[in-house]
Amino acid sequence: MTEALHYQSIMQVSAALRSGKLSPVDLLEAMLDRIAALDPKLHSYLLVTAEAARIEARRAAVEIATGRYRGPLHGVPIAFKDLNFTKGVATTFGMRVHKDFVPEFDGTPVHRLKVAGAVTLGKLNLHEGAFGEHHPDWEKPLNPWNMDYWPGGSSSGSGVATASGMCFASTGSDTGGSIRFPSHACSVTGVKPTWGRVSRHGAFPLSESLDTIGPMARSAADCAAMLAAMAGYDAHDPTSLRAPVPDFLAALDGVSGARGMKIGLDITYVGQDNDTETIAVIEAAAAVFAAIGAEVVPVKLPDVTDVANAQLAYCQVESAIFHKQAYLKAPDDFGRHLGKAVADGMAYDPVRYAKHQIDRDIFKGRLRLMFEEVDAILAPVMPGVGVKYADTDAFMANVPKLLRYTCPFNMSGSPTVTMPGGFSSLDLPIGFQLVGPHLSEDRLLAASHAFQQATDWHLRRPPVG
Numbered sequence: 001m002t003e004a005l006h007y008q009s010i011m012q013v014s015a016a017l018r019s020g021k022l023s024p025v026d027l028l029e030a031m032l033d034r035i036a037a038l039d040p041k042l043h044s045y046l047l048v049t050a051e052a053a054r055i056e057a058r059r060a061a062v063e064i065a066t067g068r069y070r071g072p073l074h075g076v077p078i079a080f081k082d083l084n085f086t087k088g089v090a091t092t093f094g095m096r097v098h099k100d101f102v103p104e105f106d107g108t109p110v111h112r113l114k115v116a117g118a119v120t121l122g123k124l125n126l127h128e129g130a131f132g133e134h135h136p137d138w139e140k141p142l143n144p145w146n147m148d149y150w151p152g153g154s155s156s157g158s159g160v161a162t163a164s165g166m167c168f169a170s171t172g173s174d175t176g177g178s179i180r181f182p183s184h185a186c187s188v189t190g191v192k193p194t195w196g197r198v199s200r201h202g203a204f205p206l207s208e209s210l211d212t213i214g215p216m217a218r219s220a221a222d223c224a225a226m227l228a229a230m231a232g233y234d235a236h237d238p239t240s241l242r243a244p245v246p247d248f249l250a251a252l253d254g255v256s257g258a259r260g261m262k263i264g265l266d267i268t269y270v271g272q273d274n275d276t277e278t279i280a281v282i283e284a285a286a287a288v289f290a291a292i293g294a295e296v297v298p299v300k301l302p303d304v305t306d307v308a309n310a311q312l313a314y315c316q317v318e319s320a321i322f323h324k325q326a327y328l329k330a331p332d333d334f335g336r337h338l339g340k341a342v343a344d345g346m347a348y349d350p351v352r353y354a355k356h357q358i359d360r361d362i363f364k365g366r367l368r369l370m371f372e373e374v375d376a377i378l379a380p381v382m383p384g385v386g387v388k389y390a391d392t393d394a395f396m397a398n399v400p401k402l403l404r405y406t407c408p409f410n411m412s413g414s415p416t417v418t419m420p421g422g423f424s425s426l427d428l429p430i431g432f433q434l435v436g437p438h439l440s441e442d443r444l445l446a447a448s449h450a451f452q453q454a455t456d457w458h459l460r461r462p463p464v465g
């Protein structure tokens with residue numbers, strides 16, 4: 001059966017666009033119709049920029065027709081998490097205090113995706129300040145697999161829109177799991193790049209020493225196309241890396257992409273605080289990787305307790321750096337989670353914070369030594385399959401437990417790829433992540449693509465029509 005247009009891959013629609021079988025204008029209108037039909041109940045978008053998108057689609061149609069083809073994103077509709085600055089378009093950061101902010105320039109990730117020819121559909125919903133929960137002024141995005149369940153955060157709108165066919169890909173940001181949680185909960189593929197691989201210029205910060213911006217799409221190949229446009233040094237961001245940018249798409253090689261790779265599996269780490277269904281998905285993924293030519297070996301991951309505890313402190317202190325003046329001026333404009341984080345950050349004990357910095361360096365060093373022995377680590381995304389929206393307060397009360405599989409790799413700056421690996425008895429998606437050494441996104445994407453050539457989890461669609 002032919003996949004519905006809105007669920008086709010970037011690779012599929014880009015081939016049709018380049019050949020002239022599909023018009024960027026017609027593709028855009030189909031996507032706008034999809035958003036109009038679904039988003040009133042799913043709430044993934046904060047703003048749809050339909051008229052600006054139509055201008056971009058018409059421009060793409062002319063360029064492609066006259067031989068000025070820019071690459072696989074040319075004419076493809078995507079959307080941005082609403083912390084990415086977009087010139088002349090409201091960029092709220094999910095916050096009441098920024099609801100009227102209109103940037104005068106495109107942030108670097110937005111600029112680069114536009115230069116690649118992508119058509120921009122609008123701005124996607126997110127947790128307030130990319131932390132904790134949605135501000136009560138905005139509707140919460142609903143998980144398209146089961147609307148009673150949390151769709152992940154903070155890139156919630158990105159996960160929901162991408163999973164339900166309301167964009168072909170999106171941007172997310174990840175400070176403690178914010179690309180990986182919605183990728184897991186909504187059954188999409190997401191890349192948290194190496195810290196510094198993608199410029200953060202023109203993006204609201206949560207915790208600048210941890211923040212990363214990366215792509216979310218419905219396959220590893222589509223993420224590779226997005227990352228190829230986004231990655232690279234940027235003089236506007238002195239923390240961006242000068243490292244060469246590989247041809248991420250060329251690195252994909254069918255099921256051969258995992259051959260010869262050594263993947264570490266710490267089954268004790270996997271099973272800690274986790275359920276049998278998640279453990280079974282990790283073990284099944286390991287078996288698939290072994291079947292397609294990888295070597296799965298037992299490892300013992302460095303203890304994550306100290307860095308998992310420290311990551312929240314980093315978020316609190318570094319968010320206070322950015323939000324302090326606005327918070328002191330109007331604390332009631334802040335929701336409960338972000339407001340508490342800023343207040344706690346302003347009062348944090350400096351000696352304790354210095355100890356966290358030491359713990360972070362120790363973990364980074366130990367993890368670096370592990371990556372001398374293996375090419376990647378196979379890990380869960382979260383403890384437990386899913387959580388009902390009604391239960392999120394209790395679930396998030398223990399932040400180090402919630403983040404034990406994600407935030408250590410923000411603290412180390414390591415790249416990860418999260419992808420679908422199965423479903424629970426409640427028909428909720430279960431994702432897993434491959435974690436690699438710095439600047440190994442090409443290897444991780446190749447292995448992820450190989451997994452997706454051997455399985456069909458990423459091809460399953462939520463029951464939203």
